Amino acid sequence: MPRRTATMLASLLTLIALLCVGVLIPVPYAEMSPGPTVNTLGEHGGEPVLQISGRKTYPTSGHLNMTTVRVTGSQYRMNLAEALYGWLTHDNLVVPHSTLYPDDKSPDELNQETAEEFSQSQESAKVAALKQLGIPVGTRVIVSSVVKGSPAEGQLHAGDVIKAVDGQEVKQPGDVAALVTKHQPGQxxxxxxxxxxxxxxxxxEKRQPKVEDTVSLATAKAPDDAKRAIVGIQAGTDHTFPFTINIKLADVGGPSAGLMFALGIVDKLTPDDLTGGKFVAGTGTIDDNGKVGPIGGVEMKTVGARSKGARYFLTPADNCAAAAKDAPSGLTLVKVDTIGDALKSLDKIKKGDSAGLPLCKVG
Structure with missing residues (x-):
């Protein structure tokens, strides 16, 4: 065989071997890509995303889209070729597998965690929206969780409203621990x-509870301090609303839709049309007081929003620099720190006052 032919054949075989290696050998990476966006003012799966009853609502127009990120599954293992392609693809992001799926948590634990974050984001969105509108929201202390094998297991349950401990009224979650730890373990x-x-x-049913239970528990020793008494519960805060607000959106997890849910609720409860028919998308966590927090995957969310037609993107202040580094063409990134900031910016967007918007900048 001529030397030149042999060299070409060897090179071809080497290339084939490298391609096989790239396809067959898994690498410890996962991929993030733009996910679906959903208009909080519209419908999803054939029913309204925001359902409000017991209070007058008003027509809305335009879009207030929440955005998502699609990620490869916890059990999926990328191969080298896929990772290289992902790194070269402009709209995708390849990250270490452990970034999305920490080794110390099972897939079921992660799914539960993101589901709880999503549920909490809905609750905080309702509270923030109603507070912004000056509508009173009630609060109460509840059992958030019960530790397996603790004195409280089977006696207290998640969602139970804690009225008093040892006859003393409970007004905030910290009161529960303070009253329990007055005891010695075993008391x-x-x-x-x-x-x-x-x-x-x-x-x-909009009525006062008719049933109250008295539950007596023997305290146990805290795992980290044998002198501290515990009963094995985590106390938290729950809210009561003067009317019903349901958020219907399946197959979504995490806390990042909070801001857009809150804005959608405000829009439906006020006669003024917040968007004026404009296509606005956004992201951001929100707390009960309307403070907007940062989220992950903002670059993917801006791409997904623009591909669906968004012209403006409400961006948490702490995500602004990252989002502005590679903003999609035609998408204006608007910096928001609170729900109040977002509402002011929506008013400017509706009026066409783009020059007055607080824009995200690099650095």
């Missing part, structure tokens, strides 16, 4: 609670 502590089902029924 009894008494809870006055409204069972979760009764509390939910009373709220739905």
């Amino acid at each position: 009894k502590v008494t809870f006055l609670v409204v069972p979760a089902k009764e509390a939910a029924a009373a709220e739905k």
Whole structure:
């Protein structure tokens, strides 16, 4: 065989071997890409995303789209060729697998965590929207979770409303721990609670709870301090609303839709049309006081929003620099720090006052 032919054949075989290696050998990476966007003012899966009853609502127009990021599954292992392609693709992001799926958490734990974050984001969106409108929101202390194998297991349940501990009224979650730790481990502590089902029924029927239970528990030693008494619950805050707000959106997790849910609620509860028919998208966590927080994957979300037709993107202040480094053409990135900031910017967008918008800048 001529030397030149042999060299070409060897090179071809080497190339084939490298391609096989690239396809067959998994690498510890995962991929993020633009996910679906959903108009919080519209419908999804055949029903309105925001459903409000017991309060007058008003027509809306335009878009207030929440945005998402699509990620490869926890069990999926990219090969080298896929990782290289992802790195070269402008709209995708390849990250270490452990960034999305930490080794110390199972897939089920991660799914539960993102589901809880999504649920909490909906709750905070409702609270922030109503506070912004000056509509009173009630609060109450509840059992957020019960530790398996603790004295409270089977006696107290997630969602139970804690009225008092040892006869002393409970006004905030910290009161529960303070009253329990007054005891020595082994001593009894008494809870006055409204069972979760009764509390939910009373709220739905707009009445006072009819059932209260007295639960007496023997305290146990804290795992990290044998002198500290515990009963094995985590206390938290729940809210009561003067009317019903339901958010219907399946197959979404995490807290990043909070801002857009809150704005959608405000839009439906006020006669003024917030967008004036404009296509606005955005992202950001939100707390009960309307503070907007940063999220992950903002670059993917801006791409997804622009591909669906968005012209403006409400961007958490802490994400602005990253988003502005590679903003899609035709998409204006608007910096927001609170729900109030977002509403002011929407008013400018509606009026066509783009020059007055607080824009995201690099650095």
